[in-house]
Amino acid sequence: MKYHIERACHMRFARPAREHHIQIRLAPWDDESQSLIGVVIKVDPEVEPVACLDAFGNLSHHFAVLGAHQQITFSVVAEVETKRDNPFDFQPVPAERELEWIADSLRQAPRLWDFVLHRGVLTPELPEVVGGCDVPGFQVGVPLLQQVQDAFEWIREVAGFDPAEAQSVTALEILFANRRGTAADLSHLLIALVRHWRIPARFVSGYLDAAYFDPDDAQPPEAPARPQTLHHWAEVLIPGAGWRGFDPALGLVADATYIRVAIGRDANDIAPIRQSCRGECEQPELNQALTVSRISV
């Protein structure tokens, strides 16, 4: 599917800021599951943004406004084609050989260890019981894809999906206490569980075309609470398939309606906007607008 994405941000400072450096991770990914057809970034006051890939392969852009200013506006316009119409379309590895496949992948690509070993407040080591529910252990002989999907049910028992606060991210401890969480929080819980099994899992921030349902599907699934277009989910390294997206908020495996923008160990790695300025710059007033339009199926 092809999408046209427009995202605009407007920052206003109460007092003039200067030497203002901004780094954004707002351009969609470009890999085998998704092609970035083009991206244009405009900044007012006019400066030329510079692109680079970060440690996790995210395309980031940075720019600076050095003189005194009280507002900055920037926009990201991108076109992207998503290709993973059927996330289950891959040659599976026999269940009894899956751990061997994972171990081989870690040997060949040691950078994957980051997605196994990382622990933090967002993805801590899980105790044996959380929220009154036993943490499921890894079951040898059961396909990993199946186990991750089964984990959706466990996550639902631990905490419900709260679509109201799309952007907020909290420590898992708070999620356990509140028993409700955002898509990001539930994704962190899934990641913590999969890492507990010593399987690579990572955090994805992106957009979801929630309005789409397959016209060939005679019985479209009952629509769950409709999330905003901004969305977060997790990816797990599935033997035989590579990275596959899992959305614990909606209980779905990510398909071509999920547009990936940034990937990291957890949400802290991939803040969409990072900035630094000198002067008496307090937190700016930030207004954002986003439209994601499907332009072809």
Next chain:
Amino acid sequence: MLKQFQSGGAGQSQDRSEGPAMAYHEFYRDDFRPRDHYLPMWEHIQRAGQQSLAAKARDAHLALHNEGVTFTVYSDQDEGIERVWPFDILPRIITAAEWAPIEAGLKQRIRALNLFLKDIYHGQRILKDGVVPPELIYRGKDLRREIMDIDPPHDIYTHISGVDLIRDEEGRYLVLEDNLRTPSGVSYMIENRIIERRVLPEFFARYRVRRVEHYPERLLQALRYLSPRGAADAVVVVLTPGIFNSAYFEHTFLAKEMGVELAEGRDLVCRNDKVYLKTTLGLRQVDVVYRRIDDEYLDPLVFRSDSTLGVAGLINAWRAGNVALANAPGAGIADDKAVYAYVPDIIRYYLGETPILSSVPTYQMTDHQDRAYVLDNMQGMVIKAVAESGGYGMLMGPTSTAAQRDDFTRRIAANPRNYIAQPVVQISRHVCYLDGELESRHLDLRPFIIHGAEIEVVPGGLTRVAMTKGSLVVNSSQGGGSKDTWVLAD
């Protein structure tokens, strides 16, 4: 005491009883006579007498005080306390024959560690080949993912290193730890020499001592070599966190000696992936930043966003190849104390050579057998936090209390990757002139290595002395002192 010393055996045998019997004595032979290369100095002391040494020690202290050669000690209870640099006037002397393998061993080590860093931040061949466990690296506090795949100028990561050496009971030099981030102490090495030349010129007349005073010149040469715009026009700055940093004296010293600007983060600004120094004549492009700010505080856009010490955009400018940073961010993963145990393997892997310098046996707390052994033998161990330096976060087994050992047992259980243990090495001793007497104290040696177009080991280094009788802790932040270190030309 001095009289006893002059008269021979009695004083020395008393002196030998002060420290653990096993420690190697660098000054005395086993027959209580000074070693051959100390004889000219010893004869001179005998002739000059105690009054002369006492006066010289006072002169040295006064000179250090007048020149403002200080350092800062931190503790939990109070803010930094600034002290005059503690200096013992009796030099440590290393013969040319002793120095040759140290120099070769340090060059070998730095060459290998640079190849290791290049590999870790690029292809990770050594992890794929299973020589170093990937978990060790990916659990390391000082792995900087943010610099993955960035190519530093000339592939050099550790432009300035300080490698701590000790001598074991046999007198063999062992590497105790590598300092590859922003090692400090070099200014004290130079100040020690300046003071020593001033107060003991007669000693220098008796020896051919290799120079260390040219260090700033060599450092500048190495930094200029990194310049993306060529060495001839290179603009170099020393980036300091500011006056409250414990090594601020050294930052000002090096900037002054090299004749370059000392800058704080607010004096620099990045524009279009280039770094500029703000001057009264406008912005001046900077080619090389000798940064004395820790990685985490270097660039708020990439590392800690609350840092006001660094320069926003610095890493992007470095990635673009428009500025060189010395040392490279991320170098700390190679001086992680848990990685230290693998350095001999790292040398063999990249260079195909046998390590020239030996290491101290190191127990990994992530290994169950190692950990059980260490916990059963804590009183014979030094336990160290892997990413700490300056003697902080360390348990000295022999002098520890039961409560301290319990505390470390808990800490290790909570985060085993964060600790390593080493058997207590009775590090060597040397005579010091303390309060009018000759006393033996334990010491170590931190030579400095500059990696520019070539790798150069400064002939000498900072000898740190544990001023407390019997103590094995030499860190200046823990009350250690220092000596001038002479490497003889022949």
